[in-house]
Amino acid sequence: MNILILGSGGREHALAWKISQSNKTENLYIAPGNAGTRDVGSNLPIDINDFSEVKRIVVEKDIDILVVGPEVPLVNGITDKFKNDPALKNVSIIGPSKTGAMLEGSKEFAKEFMYRHGIPTAAYRSFNAGNIDEGFQFLESLKAPYVLKADGLAAGKGVLILNDLELAKSELKSMIEQSKFGEASAKVVIEEFLDGIEISVFVLTDGKSYVILPEAKDYKRIGEGDTGLNTGGMGSVSPVSFATPEFMGKIEQQIIKPTINGLIKENIDYKGFIFFGLIKVDGEPYVIEYNCRMGDPEAESVIPRIKSDLVDAFIAVDKQTLHEYEMEFDHRHAAAIMLVSGGYPEAYEKSKIISGIENLSDCILFHAGTSKDINTNQVKTSGGRVIAVCSYGNTMEESLTTAYDKAKQIEFEGRYFRTDIGFDL
Ligand code: AMP
Ligand code: GLY
Numbered sequence: 001m002n003i004l005i006l007g008s009g010g011r012e013h014a015l016a017w018k019i020s021q022s023n024k025t026e027n028l029y030i031a032p033g034n035a036g037t038r039d040v041g042s043n044l045p046i047d048i049n050d051f052s053e054v055k056r057i058v059v060e061k062d063i064d065i066l067v068v069g070p071e072v073p074l075v076n077g078i079t080d081k082f083k084n085d086p087a088l089k090n091v092s093i094i095g096p097s098k099t100g101a102m103l104e105g106s107k108e109f110a111k112e113f114m115y116r117h118g119i120p121t122a123a124y125r126s127f128n129a130g131n132i133d134e135g136f137q138f139l140e141s142l143k144a145p146y147v148l149k150a151d152g153l154a155a156g157k158g159v160l161i162l163n164d165l166e167l168a169k170s171e172l173k174s175m176i177e178q179s180k181f182g183e184a185s186a187k188v189v190i191e192e193f194l195d196g197i198e199i200s201v202f203v204l205t206d207g208k209s210y211v212i213l214p215e216a217k218d219y220k221r222i223g224e225g226d227t228g229l230n231t232g233g234m235g236s237v238s239p240v241s242f243a244t245p246e247f248m249g250k251i252e253q254q255i256i257k258p259t260i261n262g263l264i265k266e267n268i269d270y271k272g273f274i275f276f277g278l279i280k281v282d283g284e285p286y287v288i289e290y291n292c293r294m295g296d297p298e299a300e301s302v303i304p305r306i307k308s309d310l311v312d313a314f315i316a317v318d319k320q321t322l323h324e325y326e327m328e329f330d331h332r333h334a335a336a337i338m339l340v341s342g343g344y345p346e347a348y349e350k351s352k353i354i355s356g357i358e359n360l361s362d363c364i365l366f367h368a369g370t371s372k373d374i375n376t377n378q379v380k381t382s383g384g385r386v387i388a389v390c391s392y393g394n395t396m397e398e399s400l401t402t403a404y405d406k407a408k409q410i411e412f413e414g415r416y417f418r419t420d421i422g423f424d425l
Helices: 010-019 051-060 071-075 078-083 098-105 107-116 129-141 165-177 245-265 299-305 310-319 396-407
Strands: 002-007 027-032 065-068 092-094 124-127 146-150 159-162 188-191 197-205 210-212 221-223 227-230 235-238 272-281 284-291 333-340 364-367 370-373 378-381 385-393
Touching: 002 010, 002 051, 010 027, 010 299, 010 310, 010 364, 010 385, 027 051, 051 078, 065 078, 065 310, 071 078, 071 098, 078 092, 078 098, 092 272, 092 310, 098 107, 098 284, 107 124, 107 188, 107 284, 124 129, 129 165, 129 188, 146 165, 159 165, 165 188, 197 245, 197 310, 210 245, 235 299, 235 396, 245 272, 245 284, 299 333, 299 385, 333 396, 385 396
Parallel strands: 002 027, 002 065, 065 092
Antiparallel strands: 124 188, 146 159, 146 188, 197 210, 197 272, 221 227, 235 333, 272 284, 333 385, 364 385, 370 378
């Protein structure tokens, strides 16, 4: 089969690494990809948010399966557009319909969906320019900290958690009236603060049934001990110690099943990954957010723990035969450490030469912000998050020790990584 993956991060390299191992894969393309994906497939330099460009490639390369890595093309409706195009109707797409993607694309939609289906989540109300005064009153009725969320996609930056009421009011005003997060914050969801520990849970669904993938924990803040600015993610571990069979059972019964049944009941087409961003409060799971894709950097520790052929799983998703499909997982632990550019998530320099990535054993390198200089054959940095180093171990500590040992051998000017991934487990 000919397979095209859209995206260019560590998640997409992890998907490409796995898909390239399937004997069903004839040709693997990654658009636009990075220096790492070149080693497992062919990179195609296109703008993945230009659907006519994507269509051109899909037709030209005779693509059978299109795997959409990031959320933006999904929220913009790539799946519906291709499914309604006679020239593309036979292409299997791993990624939900536009309505399905609204679980990530609109916080209000996701909250209303959860309420309709009795899925545990923080209490909330949403506000816009028409009722902003009620928003101020609602804030006054709550206790700190105040959680303000831009309704739409804001590249992971649209959530503010504030301790001061007056600041919360002025931020609400700036989100709604001064478009702090552009169109995305024309509507703002204000919700109850939940105090607990977070976990990322993933399913692959064909819209009728599902398989639960290994869970993971990611570390979003730039600084040790979860301090400082939010990033795209500084590392992940899988499995997660507090995800006991009992707790995972609660997640399945109270969250996963009602979500899948809700999609079925509401006739929402969904073939792809659902990422449940959860928080454990007093032993009970609550949904913080849905995402319509795999997590990044969670994919870099979850995908290495999938033993089964992922292409077979994707075929089962397309045929809606996932209920007959048994997926096998690796029981070892996996840890992924993200090496980032100095200064990230604020301004940072690019085009730094990366050394030490050849001949590293006992780890898998998933590239994110890298590119290859074809004149010199050198791999250089091209983004904030540069490379995730993933290692296995019989315990979390063992996987982390190996991953850190390898991470230290990779060098580029300004290289930074957190040394405390997994610290809270
Ligand atoms: P989101 O983009 O919805 O995942 O929110 C980003 C981060 O904000 C989450 O990963 C949580 O750490 C935090 N967060 C979001 N909603 C809440 C909430 N209701 N209570 C506590 N923390 C939250
Ligand atoms: N790691 C969080 C995300 O992918 O959104």
